[in-house]
Amino acid sequence: MIDAHIHADCRPYEDFERMAVAGIESAITLAHDPMRMSTSAVVIDHFYRILENDFSRAENNGLTLKAALGLHPRSICPDYEVVLQKLPEFLDREDVVALGEVGLETASEIEKKVFKTQLSMADKMGMKVVVHTPRQNKREITIKTLSIINETVDPTLVVVDHVDPSIIDLMADFDGMLGITVQPQKMTPLEAVQLLEEKFSEYGPERFMLDSDMSSSPSDPLSVPKTVHKLKLSGWDNKKINMLSYKNAADFYSF
Template sequence: MMFIDPHVHMISRTTDDYEAMRRGGVVAVIEPAFWIGQPRTNVGSMLDYFSMIVGWERFRARQFGIQHYCTIGLNAKEANNEELAEKTMDLLPRYAAKEGVVAIGEIGYDDMTDLEEHYFHEQLELAKKMDMLVLIHTPHRNKKQGTIRSMDLCEEHGLDPGKVIVDHNNEETVEDVLDRGYWTAFTIYPGTKMGNERMVEIVKQYGTERIFIDSAADWGRSDPLGVPKTAKLMLQRGISEEQVKKVCYQNALDAYKQSGQFNEEDWLERPKIDQRETFSGNSVLRGGRDPFVEEEEPSKDDLIIE
């Protein structure tokens, strides 16, 4: 079974994670623009970050057999730094138009401040102007209120709910988001968002229409194998393979292929891995390791890098 992880912050993960994800069946990932764990001090940091997730990280993933895409946006936490936010907004149209960018995001609320709402409005309008999908980050606190307000803002801007992904849902928000026609994503990040045991029960109760999962693995204690592990648990708990495929692959594909940038052929017909390749003169190899070059007719374990 193939899997998509449609929300994972791979710049904070290692090459071992890419190898483990590929062995676990992950064929494609989407990296939403987010904060780096500490406040950025100037817009140059944001520019370099955007450049990295549309450039080097896209290359690095391909060196391990995974197709990498991203979303571009000003995240809610940094929207509260008005000087940084204003300058970042000037960068967004340029980077949102890059190859492999599938949405404006992740945007939304953190503490639900006036500045967060101001830049949320601006980015929704940008998405409308550029005819792009939107990825919404729902807040950790006041989640139900923030989720409902996020959908209200999308509708104020005339956005089609079918082109908006509302992420980090839980039992408190799922029904509202589904009832209003939005894509309803769940993050398997136990302790702060959603555990896979709870996710099994949500699928049993609500089915699989417009529901999918991700790991949101980042620099914190998180698991980039959240999607395949949850798929395995679903199968063990009696959820059919067809339903598991929808939640762990097909629905994310159907949502993001609307961008015109996210295409199944990219990973079904991907180029062979050749770690002799470089990006701006740099490679994924360190310490004199021999490059892995994939055979023309790969075996079952061809993607396990020795």
């Protein structure tokens, strides 16, 4: 299995062993720690923490990490331009598979500017992008997010994440990938199964990937295996389960 969206830097060492024991082979760990990013140096050090410390913490437990790096809307430091200048160098690394997570939280002017700049960067570099959708005003902000994506970047490079029943209908006009986040307070494994049963065929089975978004918020490192278990109990065949929990993410990120 692949957990397609985690924040390894916010999690204890023991979580990686639990994930590996439950059958997760790889995970994408994304930039953004909800700490104060008072200067670009803090953001860059956060990137290095992911690439140096977290990769080895996971590797020691048999879990392979790949990274997505970028400026999250809640991490925009006053000298954010320094981060944007250095970002392409990070994106060129072999262990960095995407730009992310990026997006809009409140859709302020500065958030839109930083989001657009990063989407253009990804488009130019042919880099995959992980786009966040917020908990607050989710539908309204997602509409704005999708319209910026559609005018700035090749949408097939993009995964829009944390898609839930409140926004899935908006994805009808979007050609990229859809991340389904199974996390306490967001969606239970059973709710994810219900959503997938309704939308899997309609939107295309090759477009969905599962993730836990495990972070400093209430999280379950075993979200993906628990959802796979519920899918099996609901009678889903192995091929479809494999697409959701492994193949689609592996293909998208060229594992």
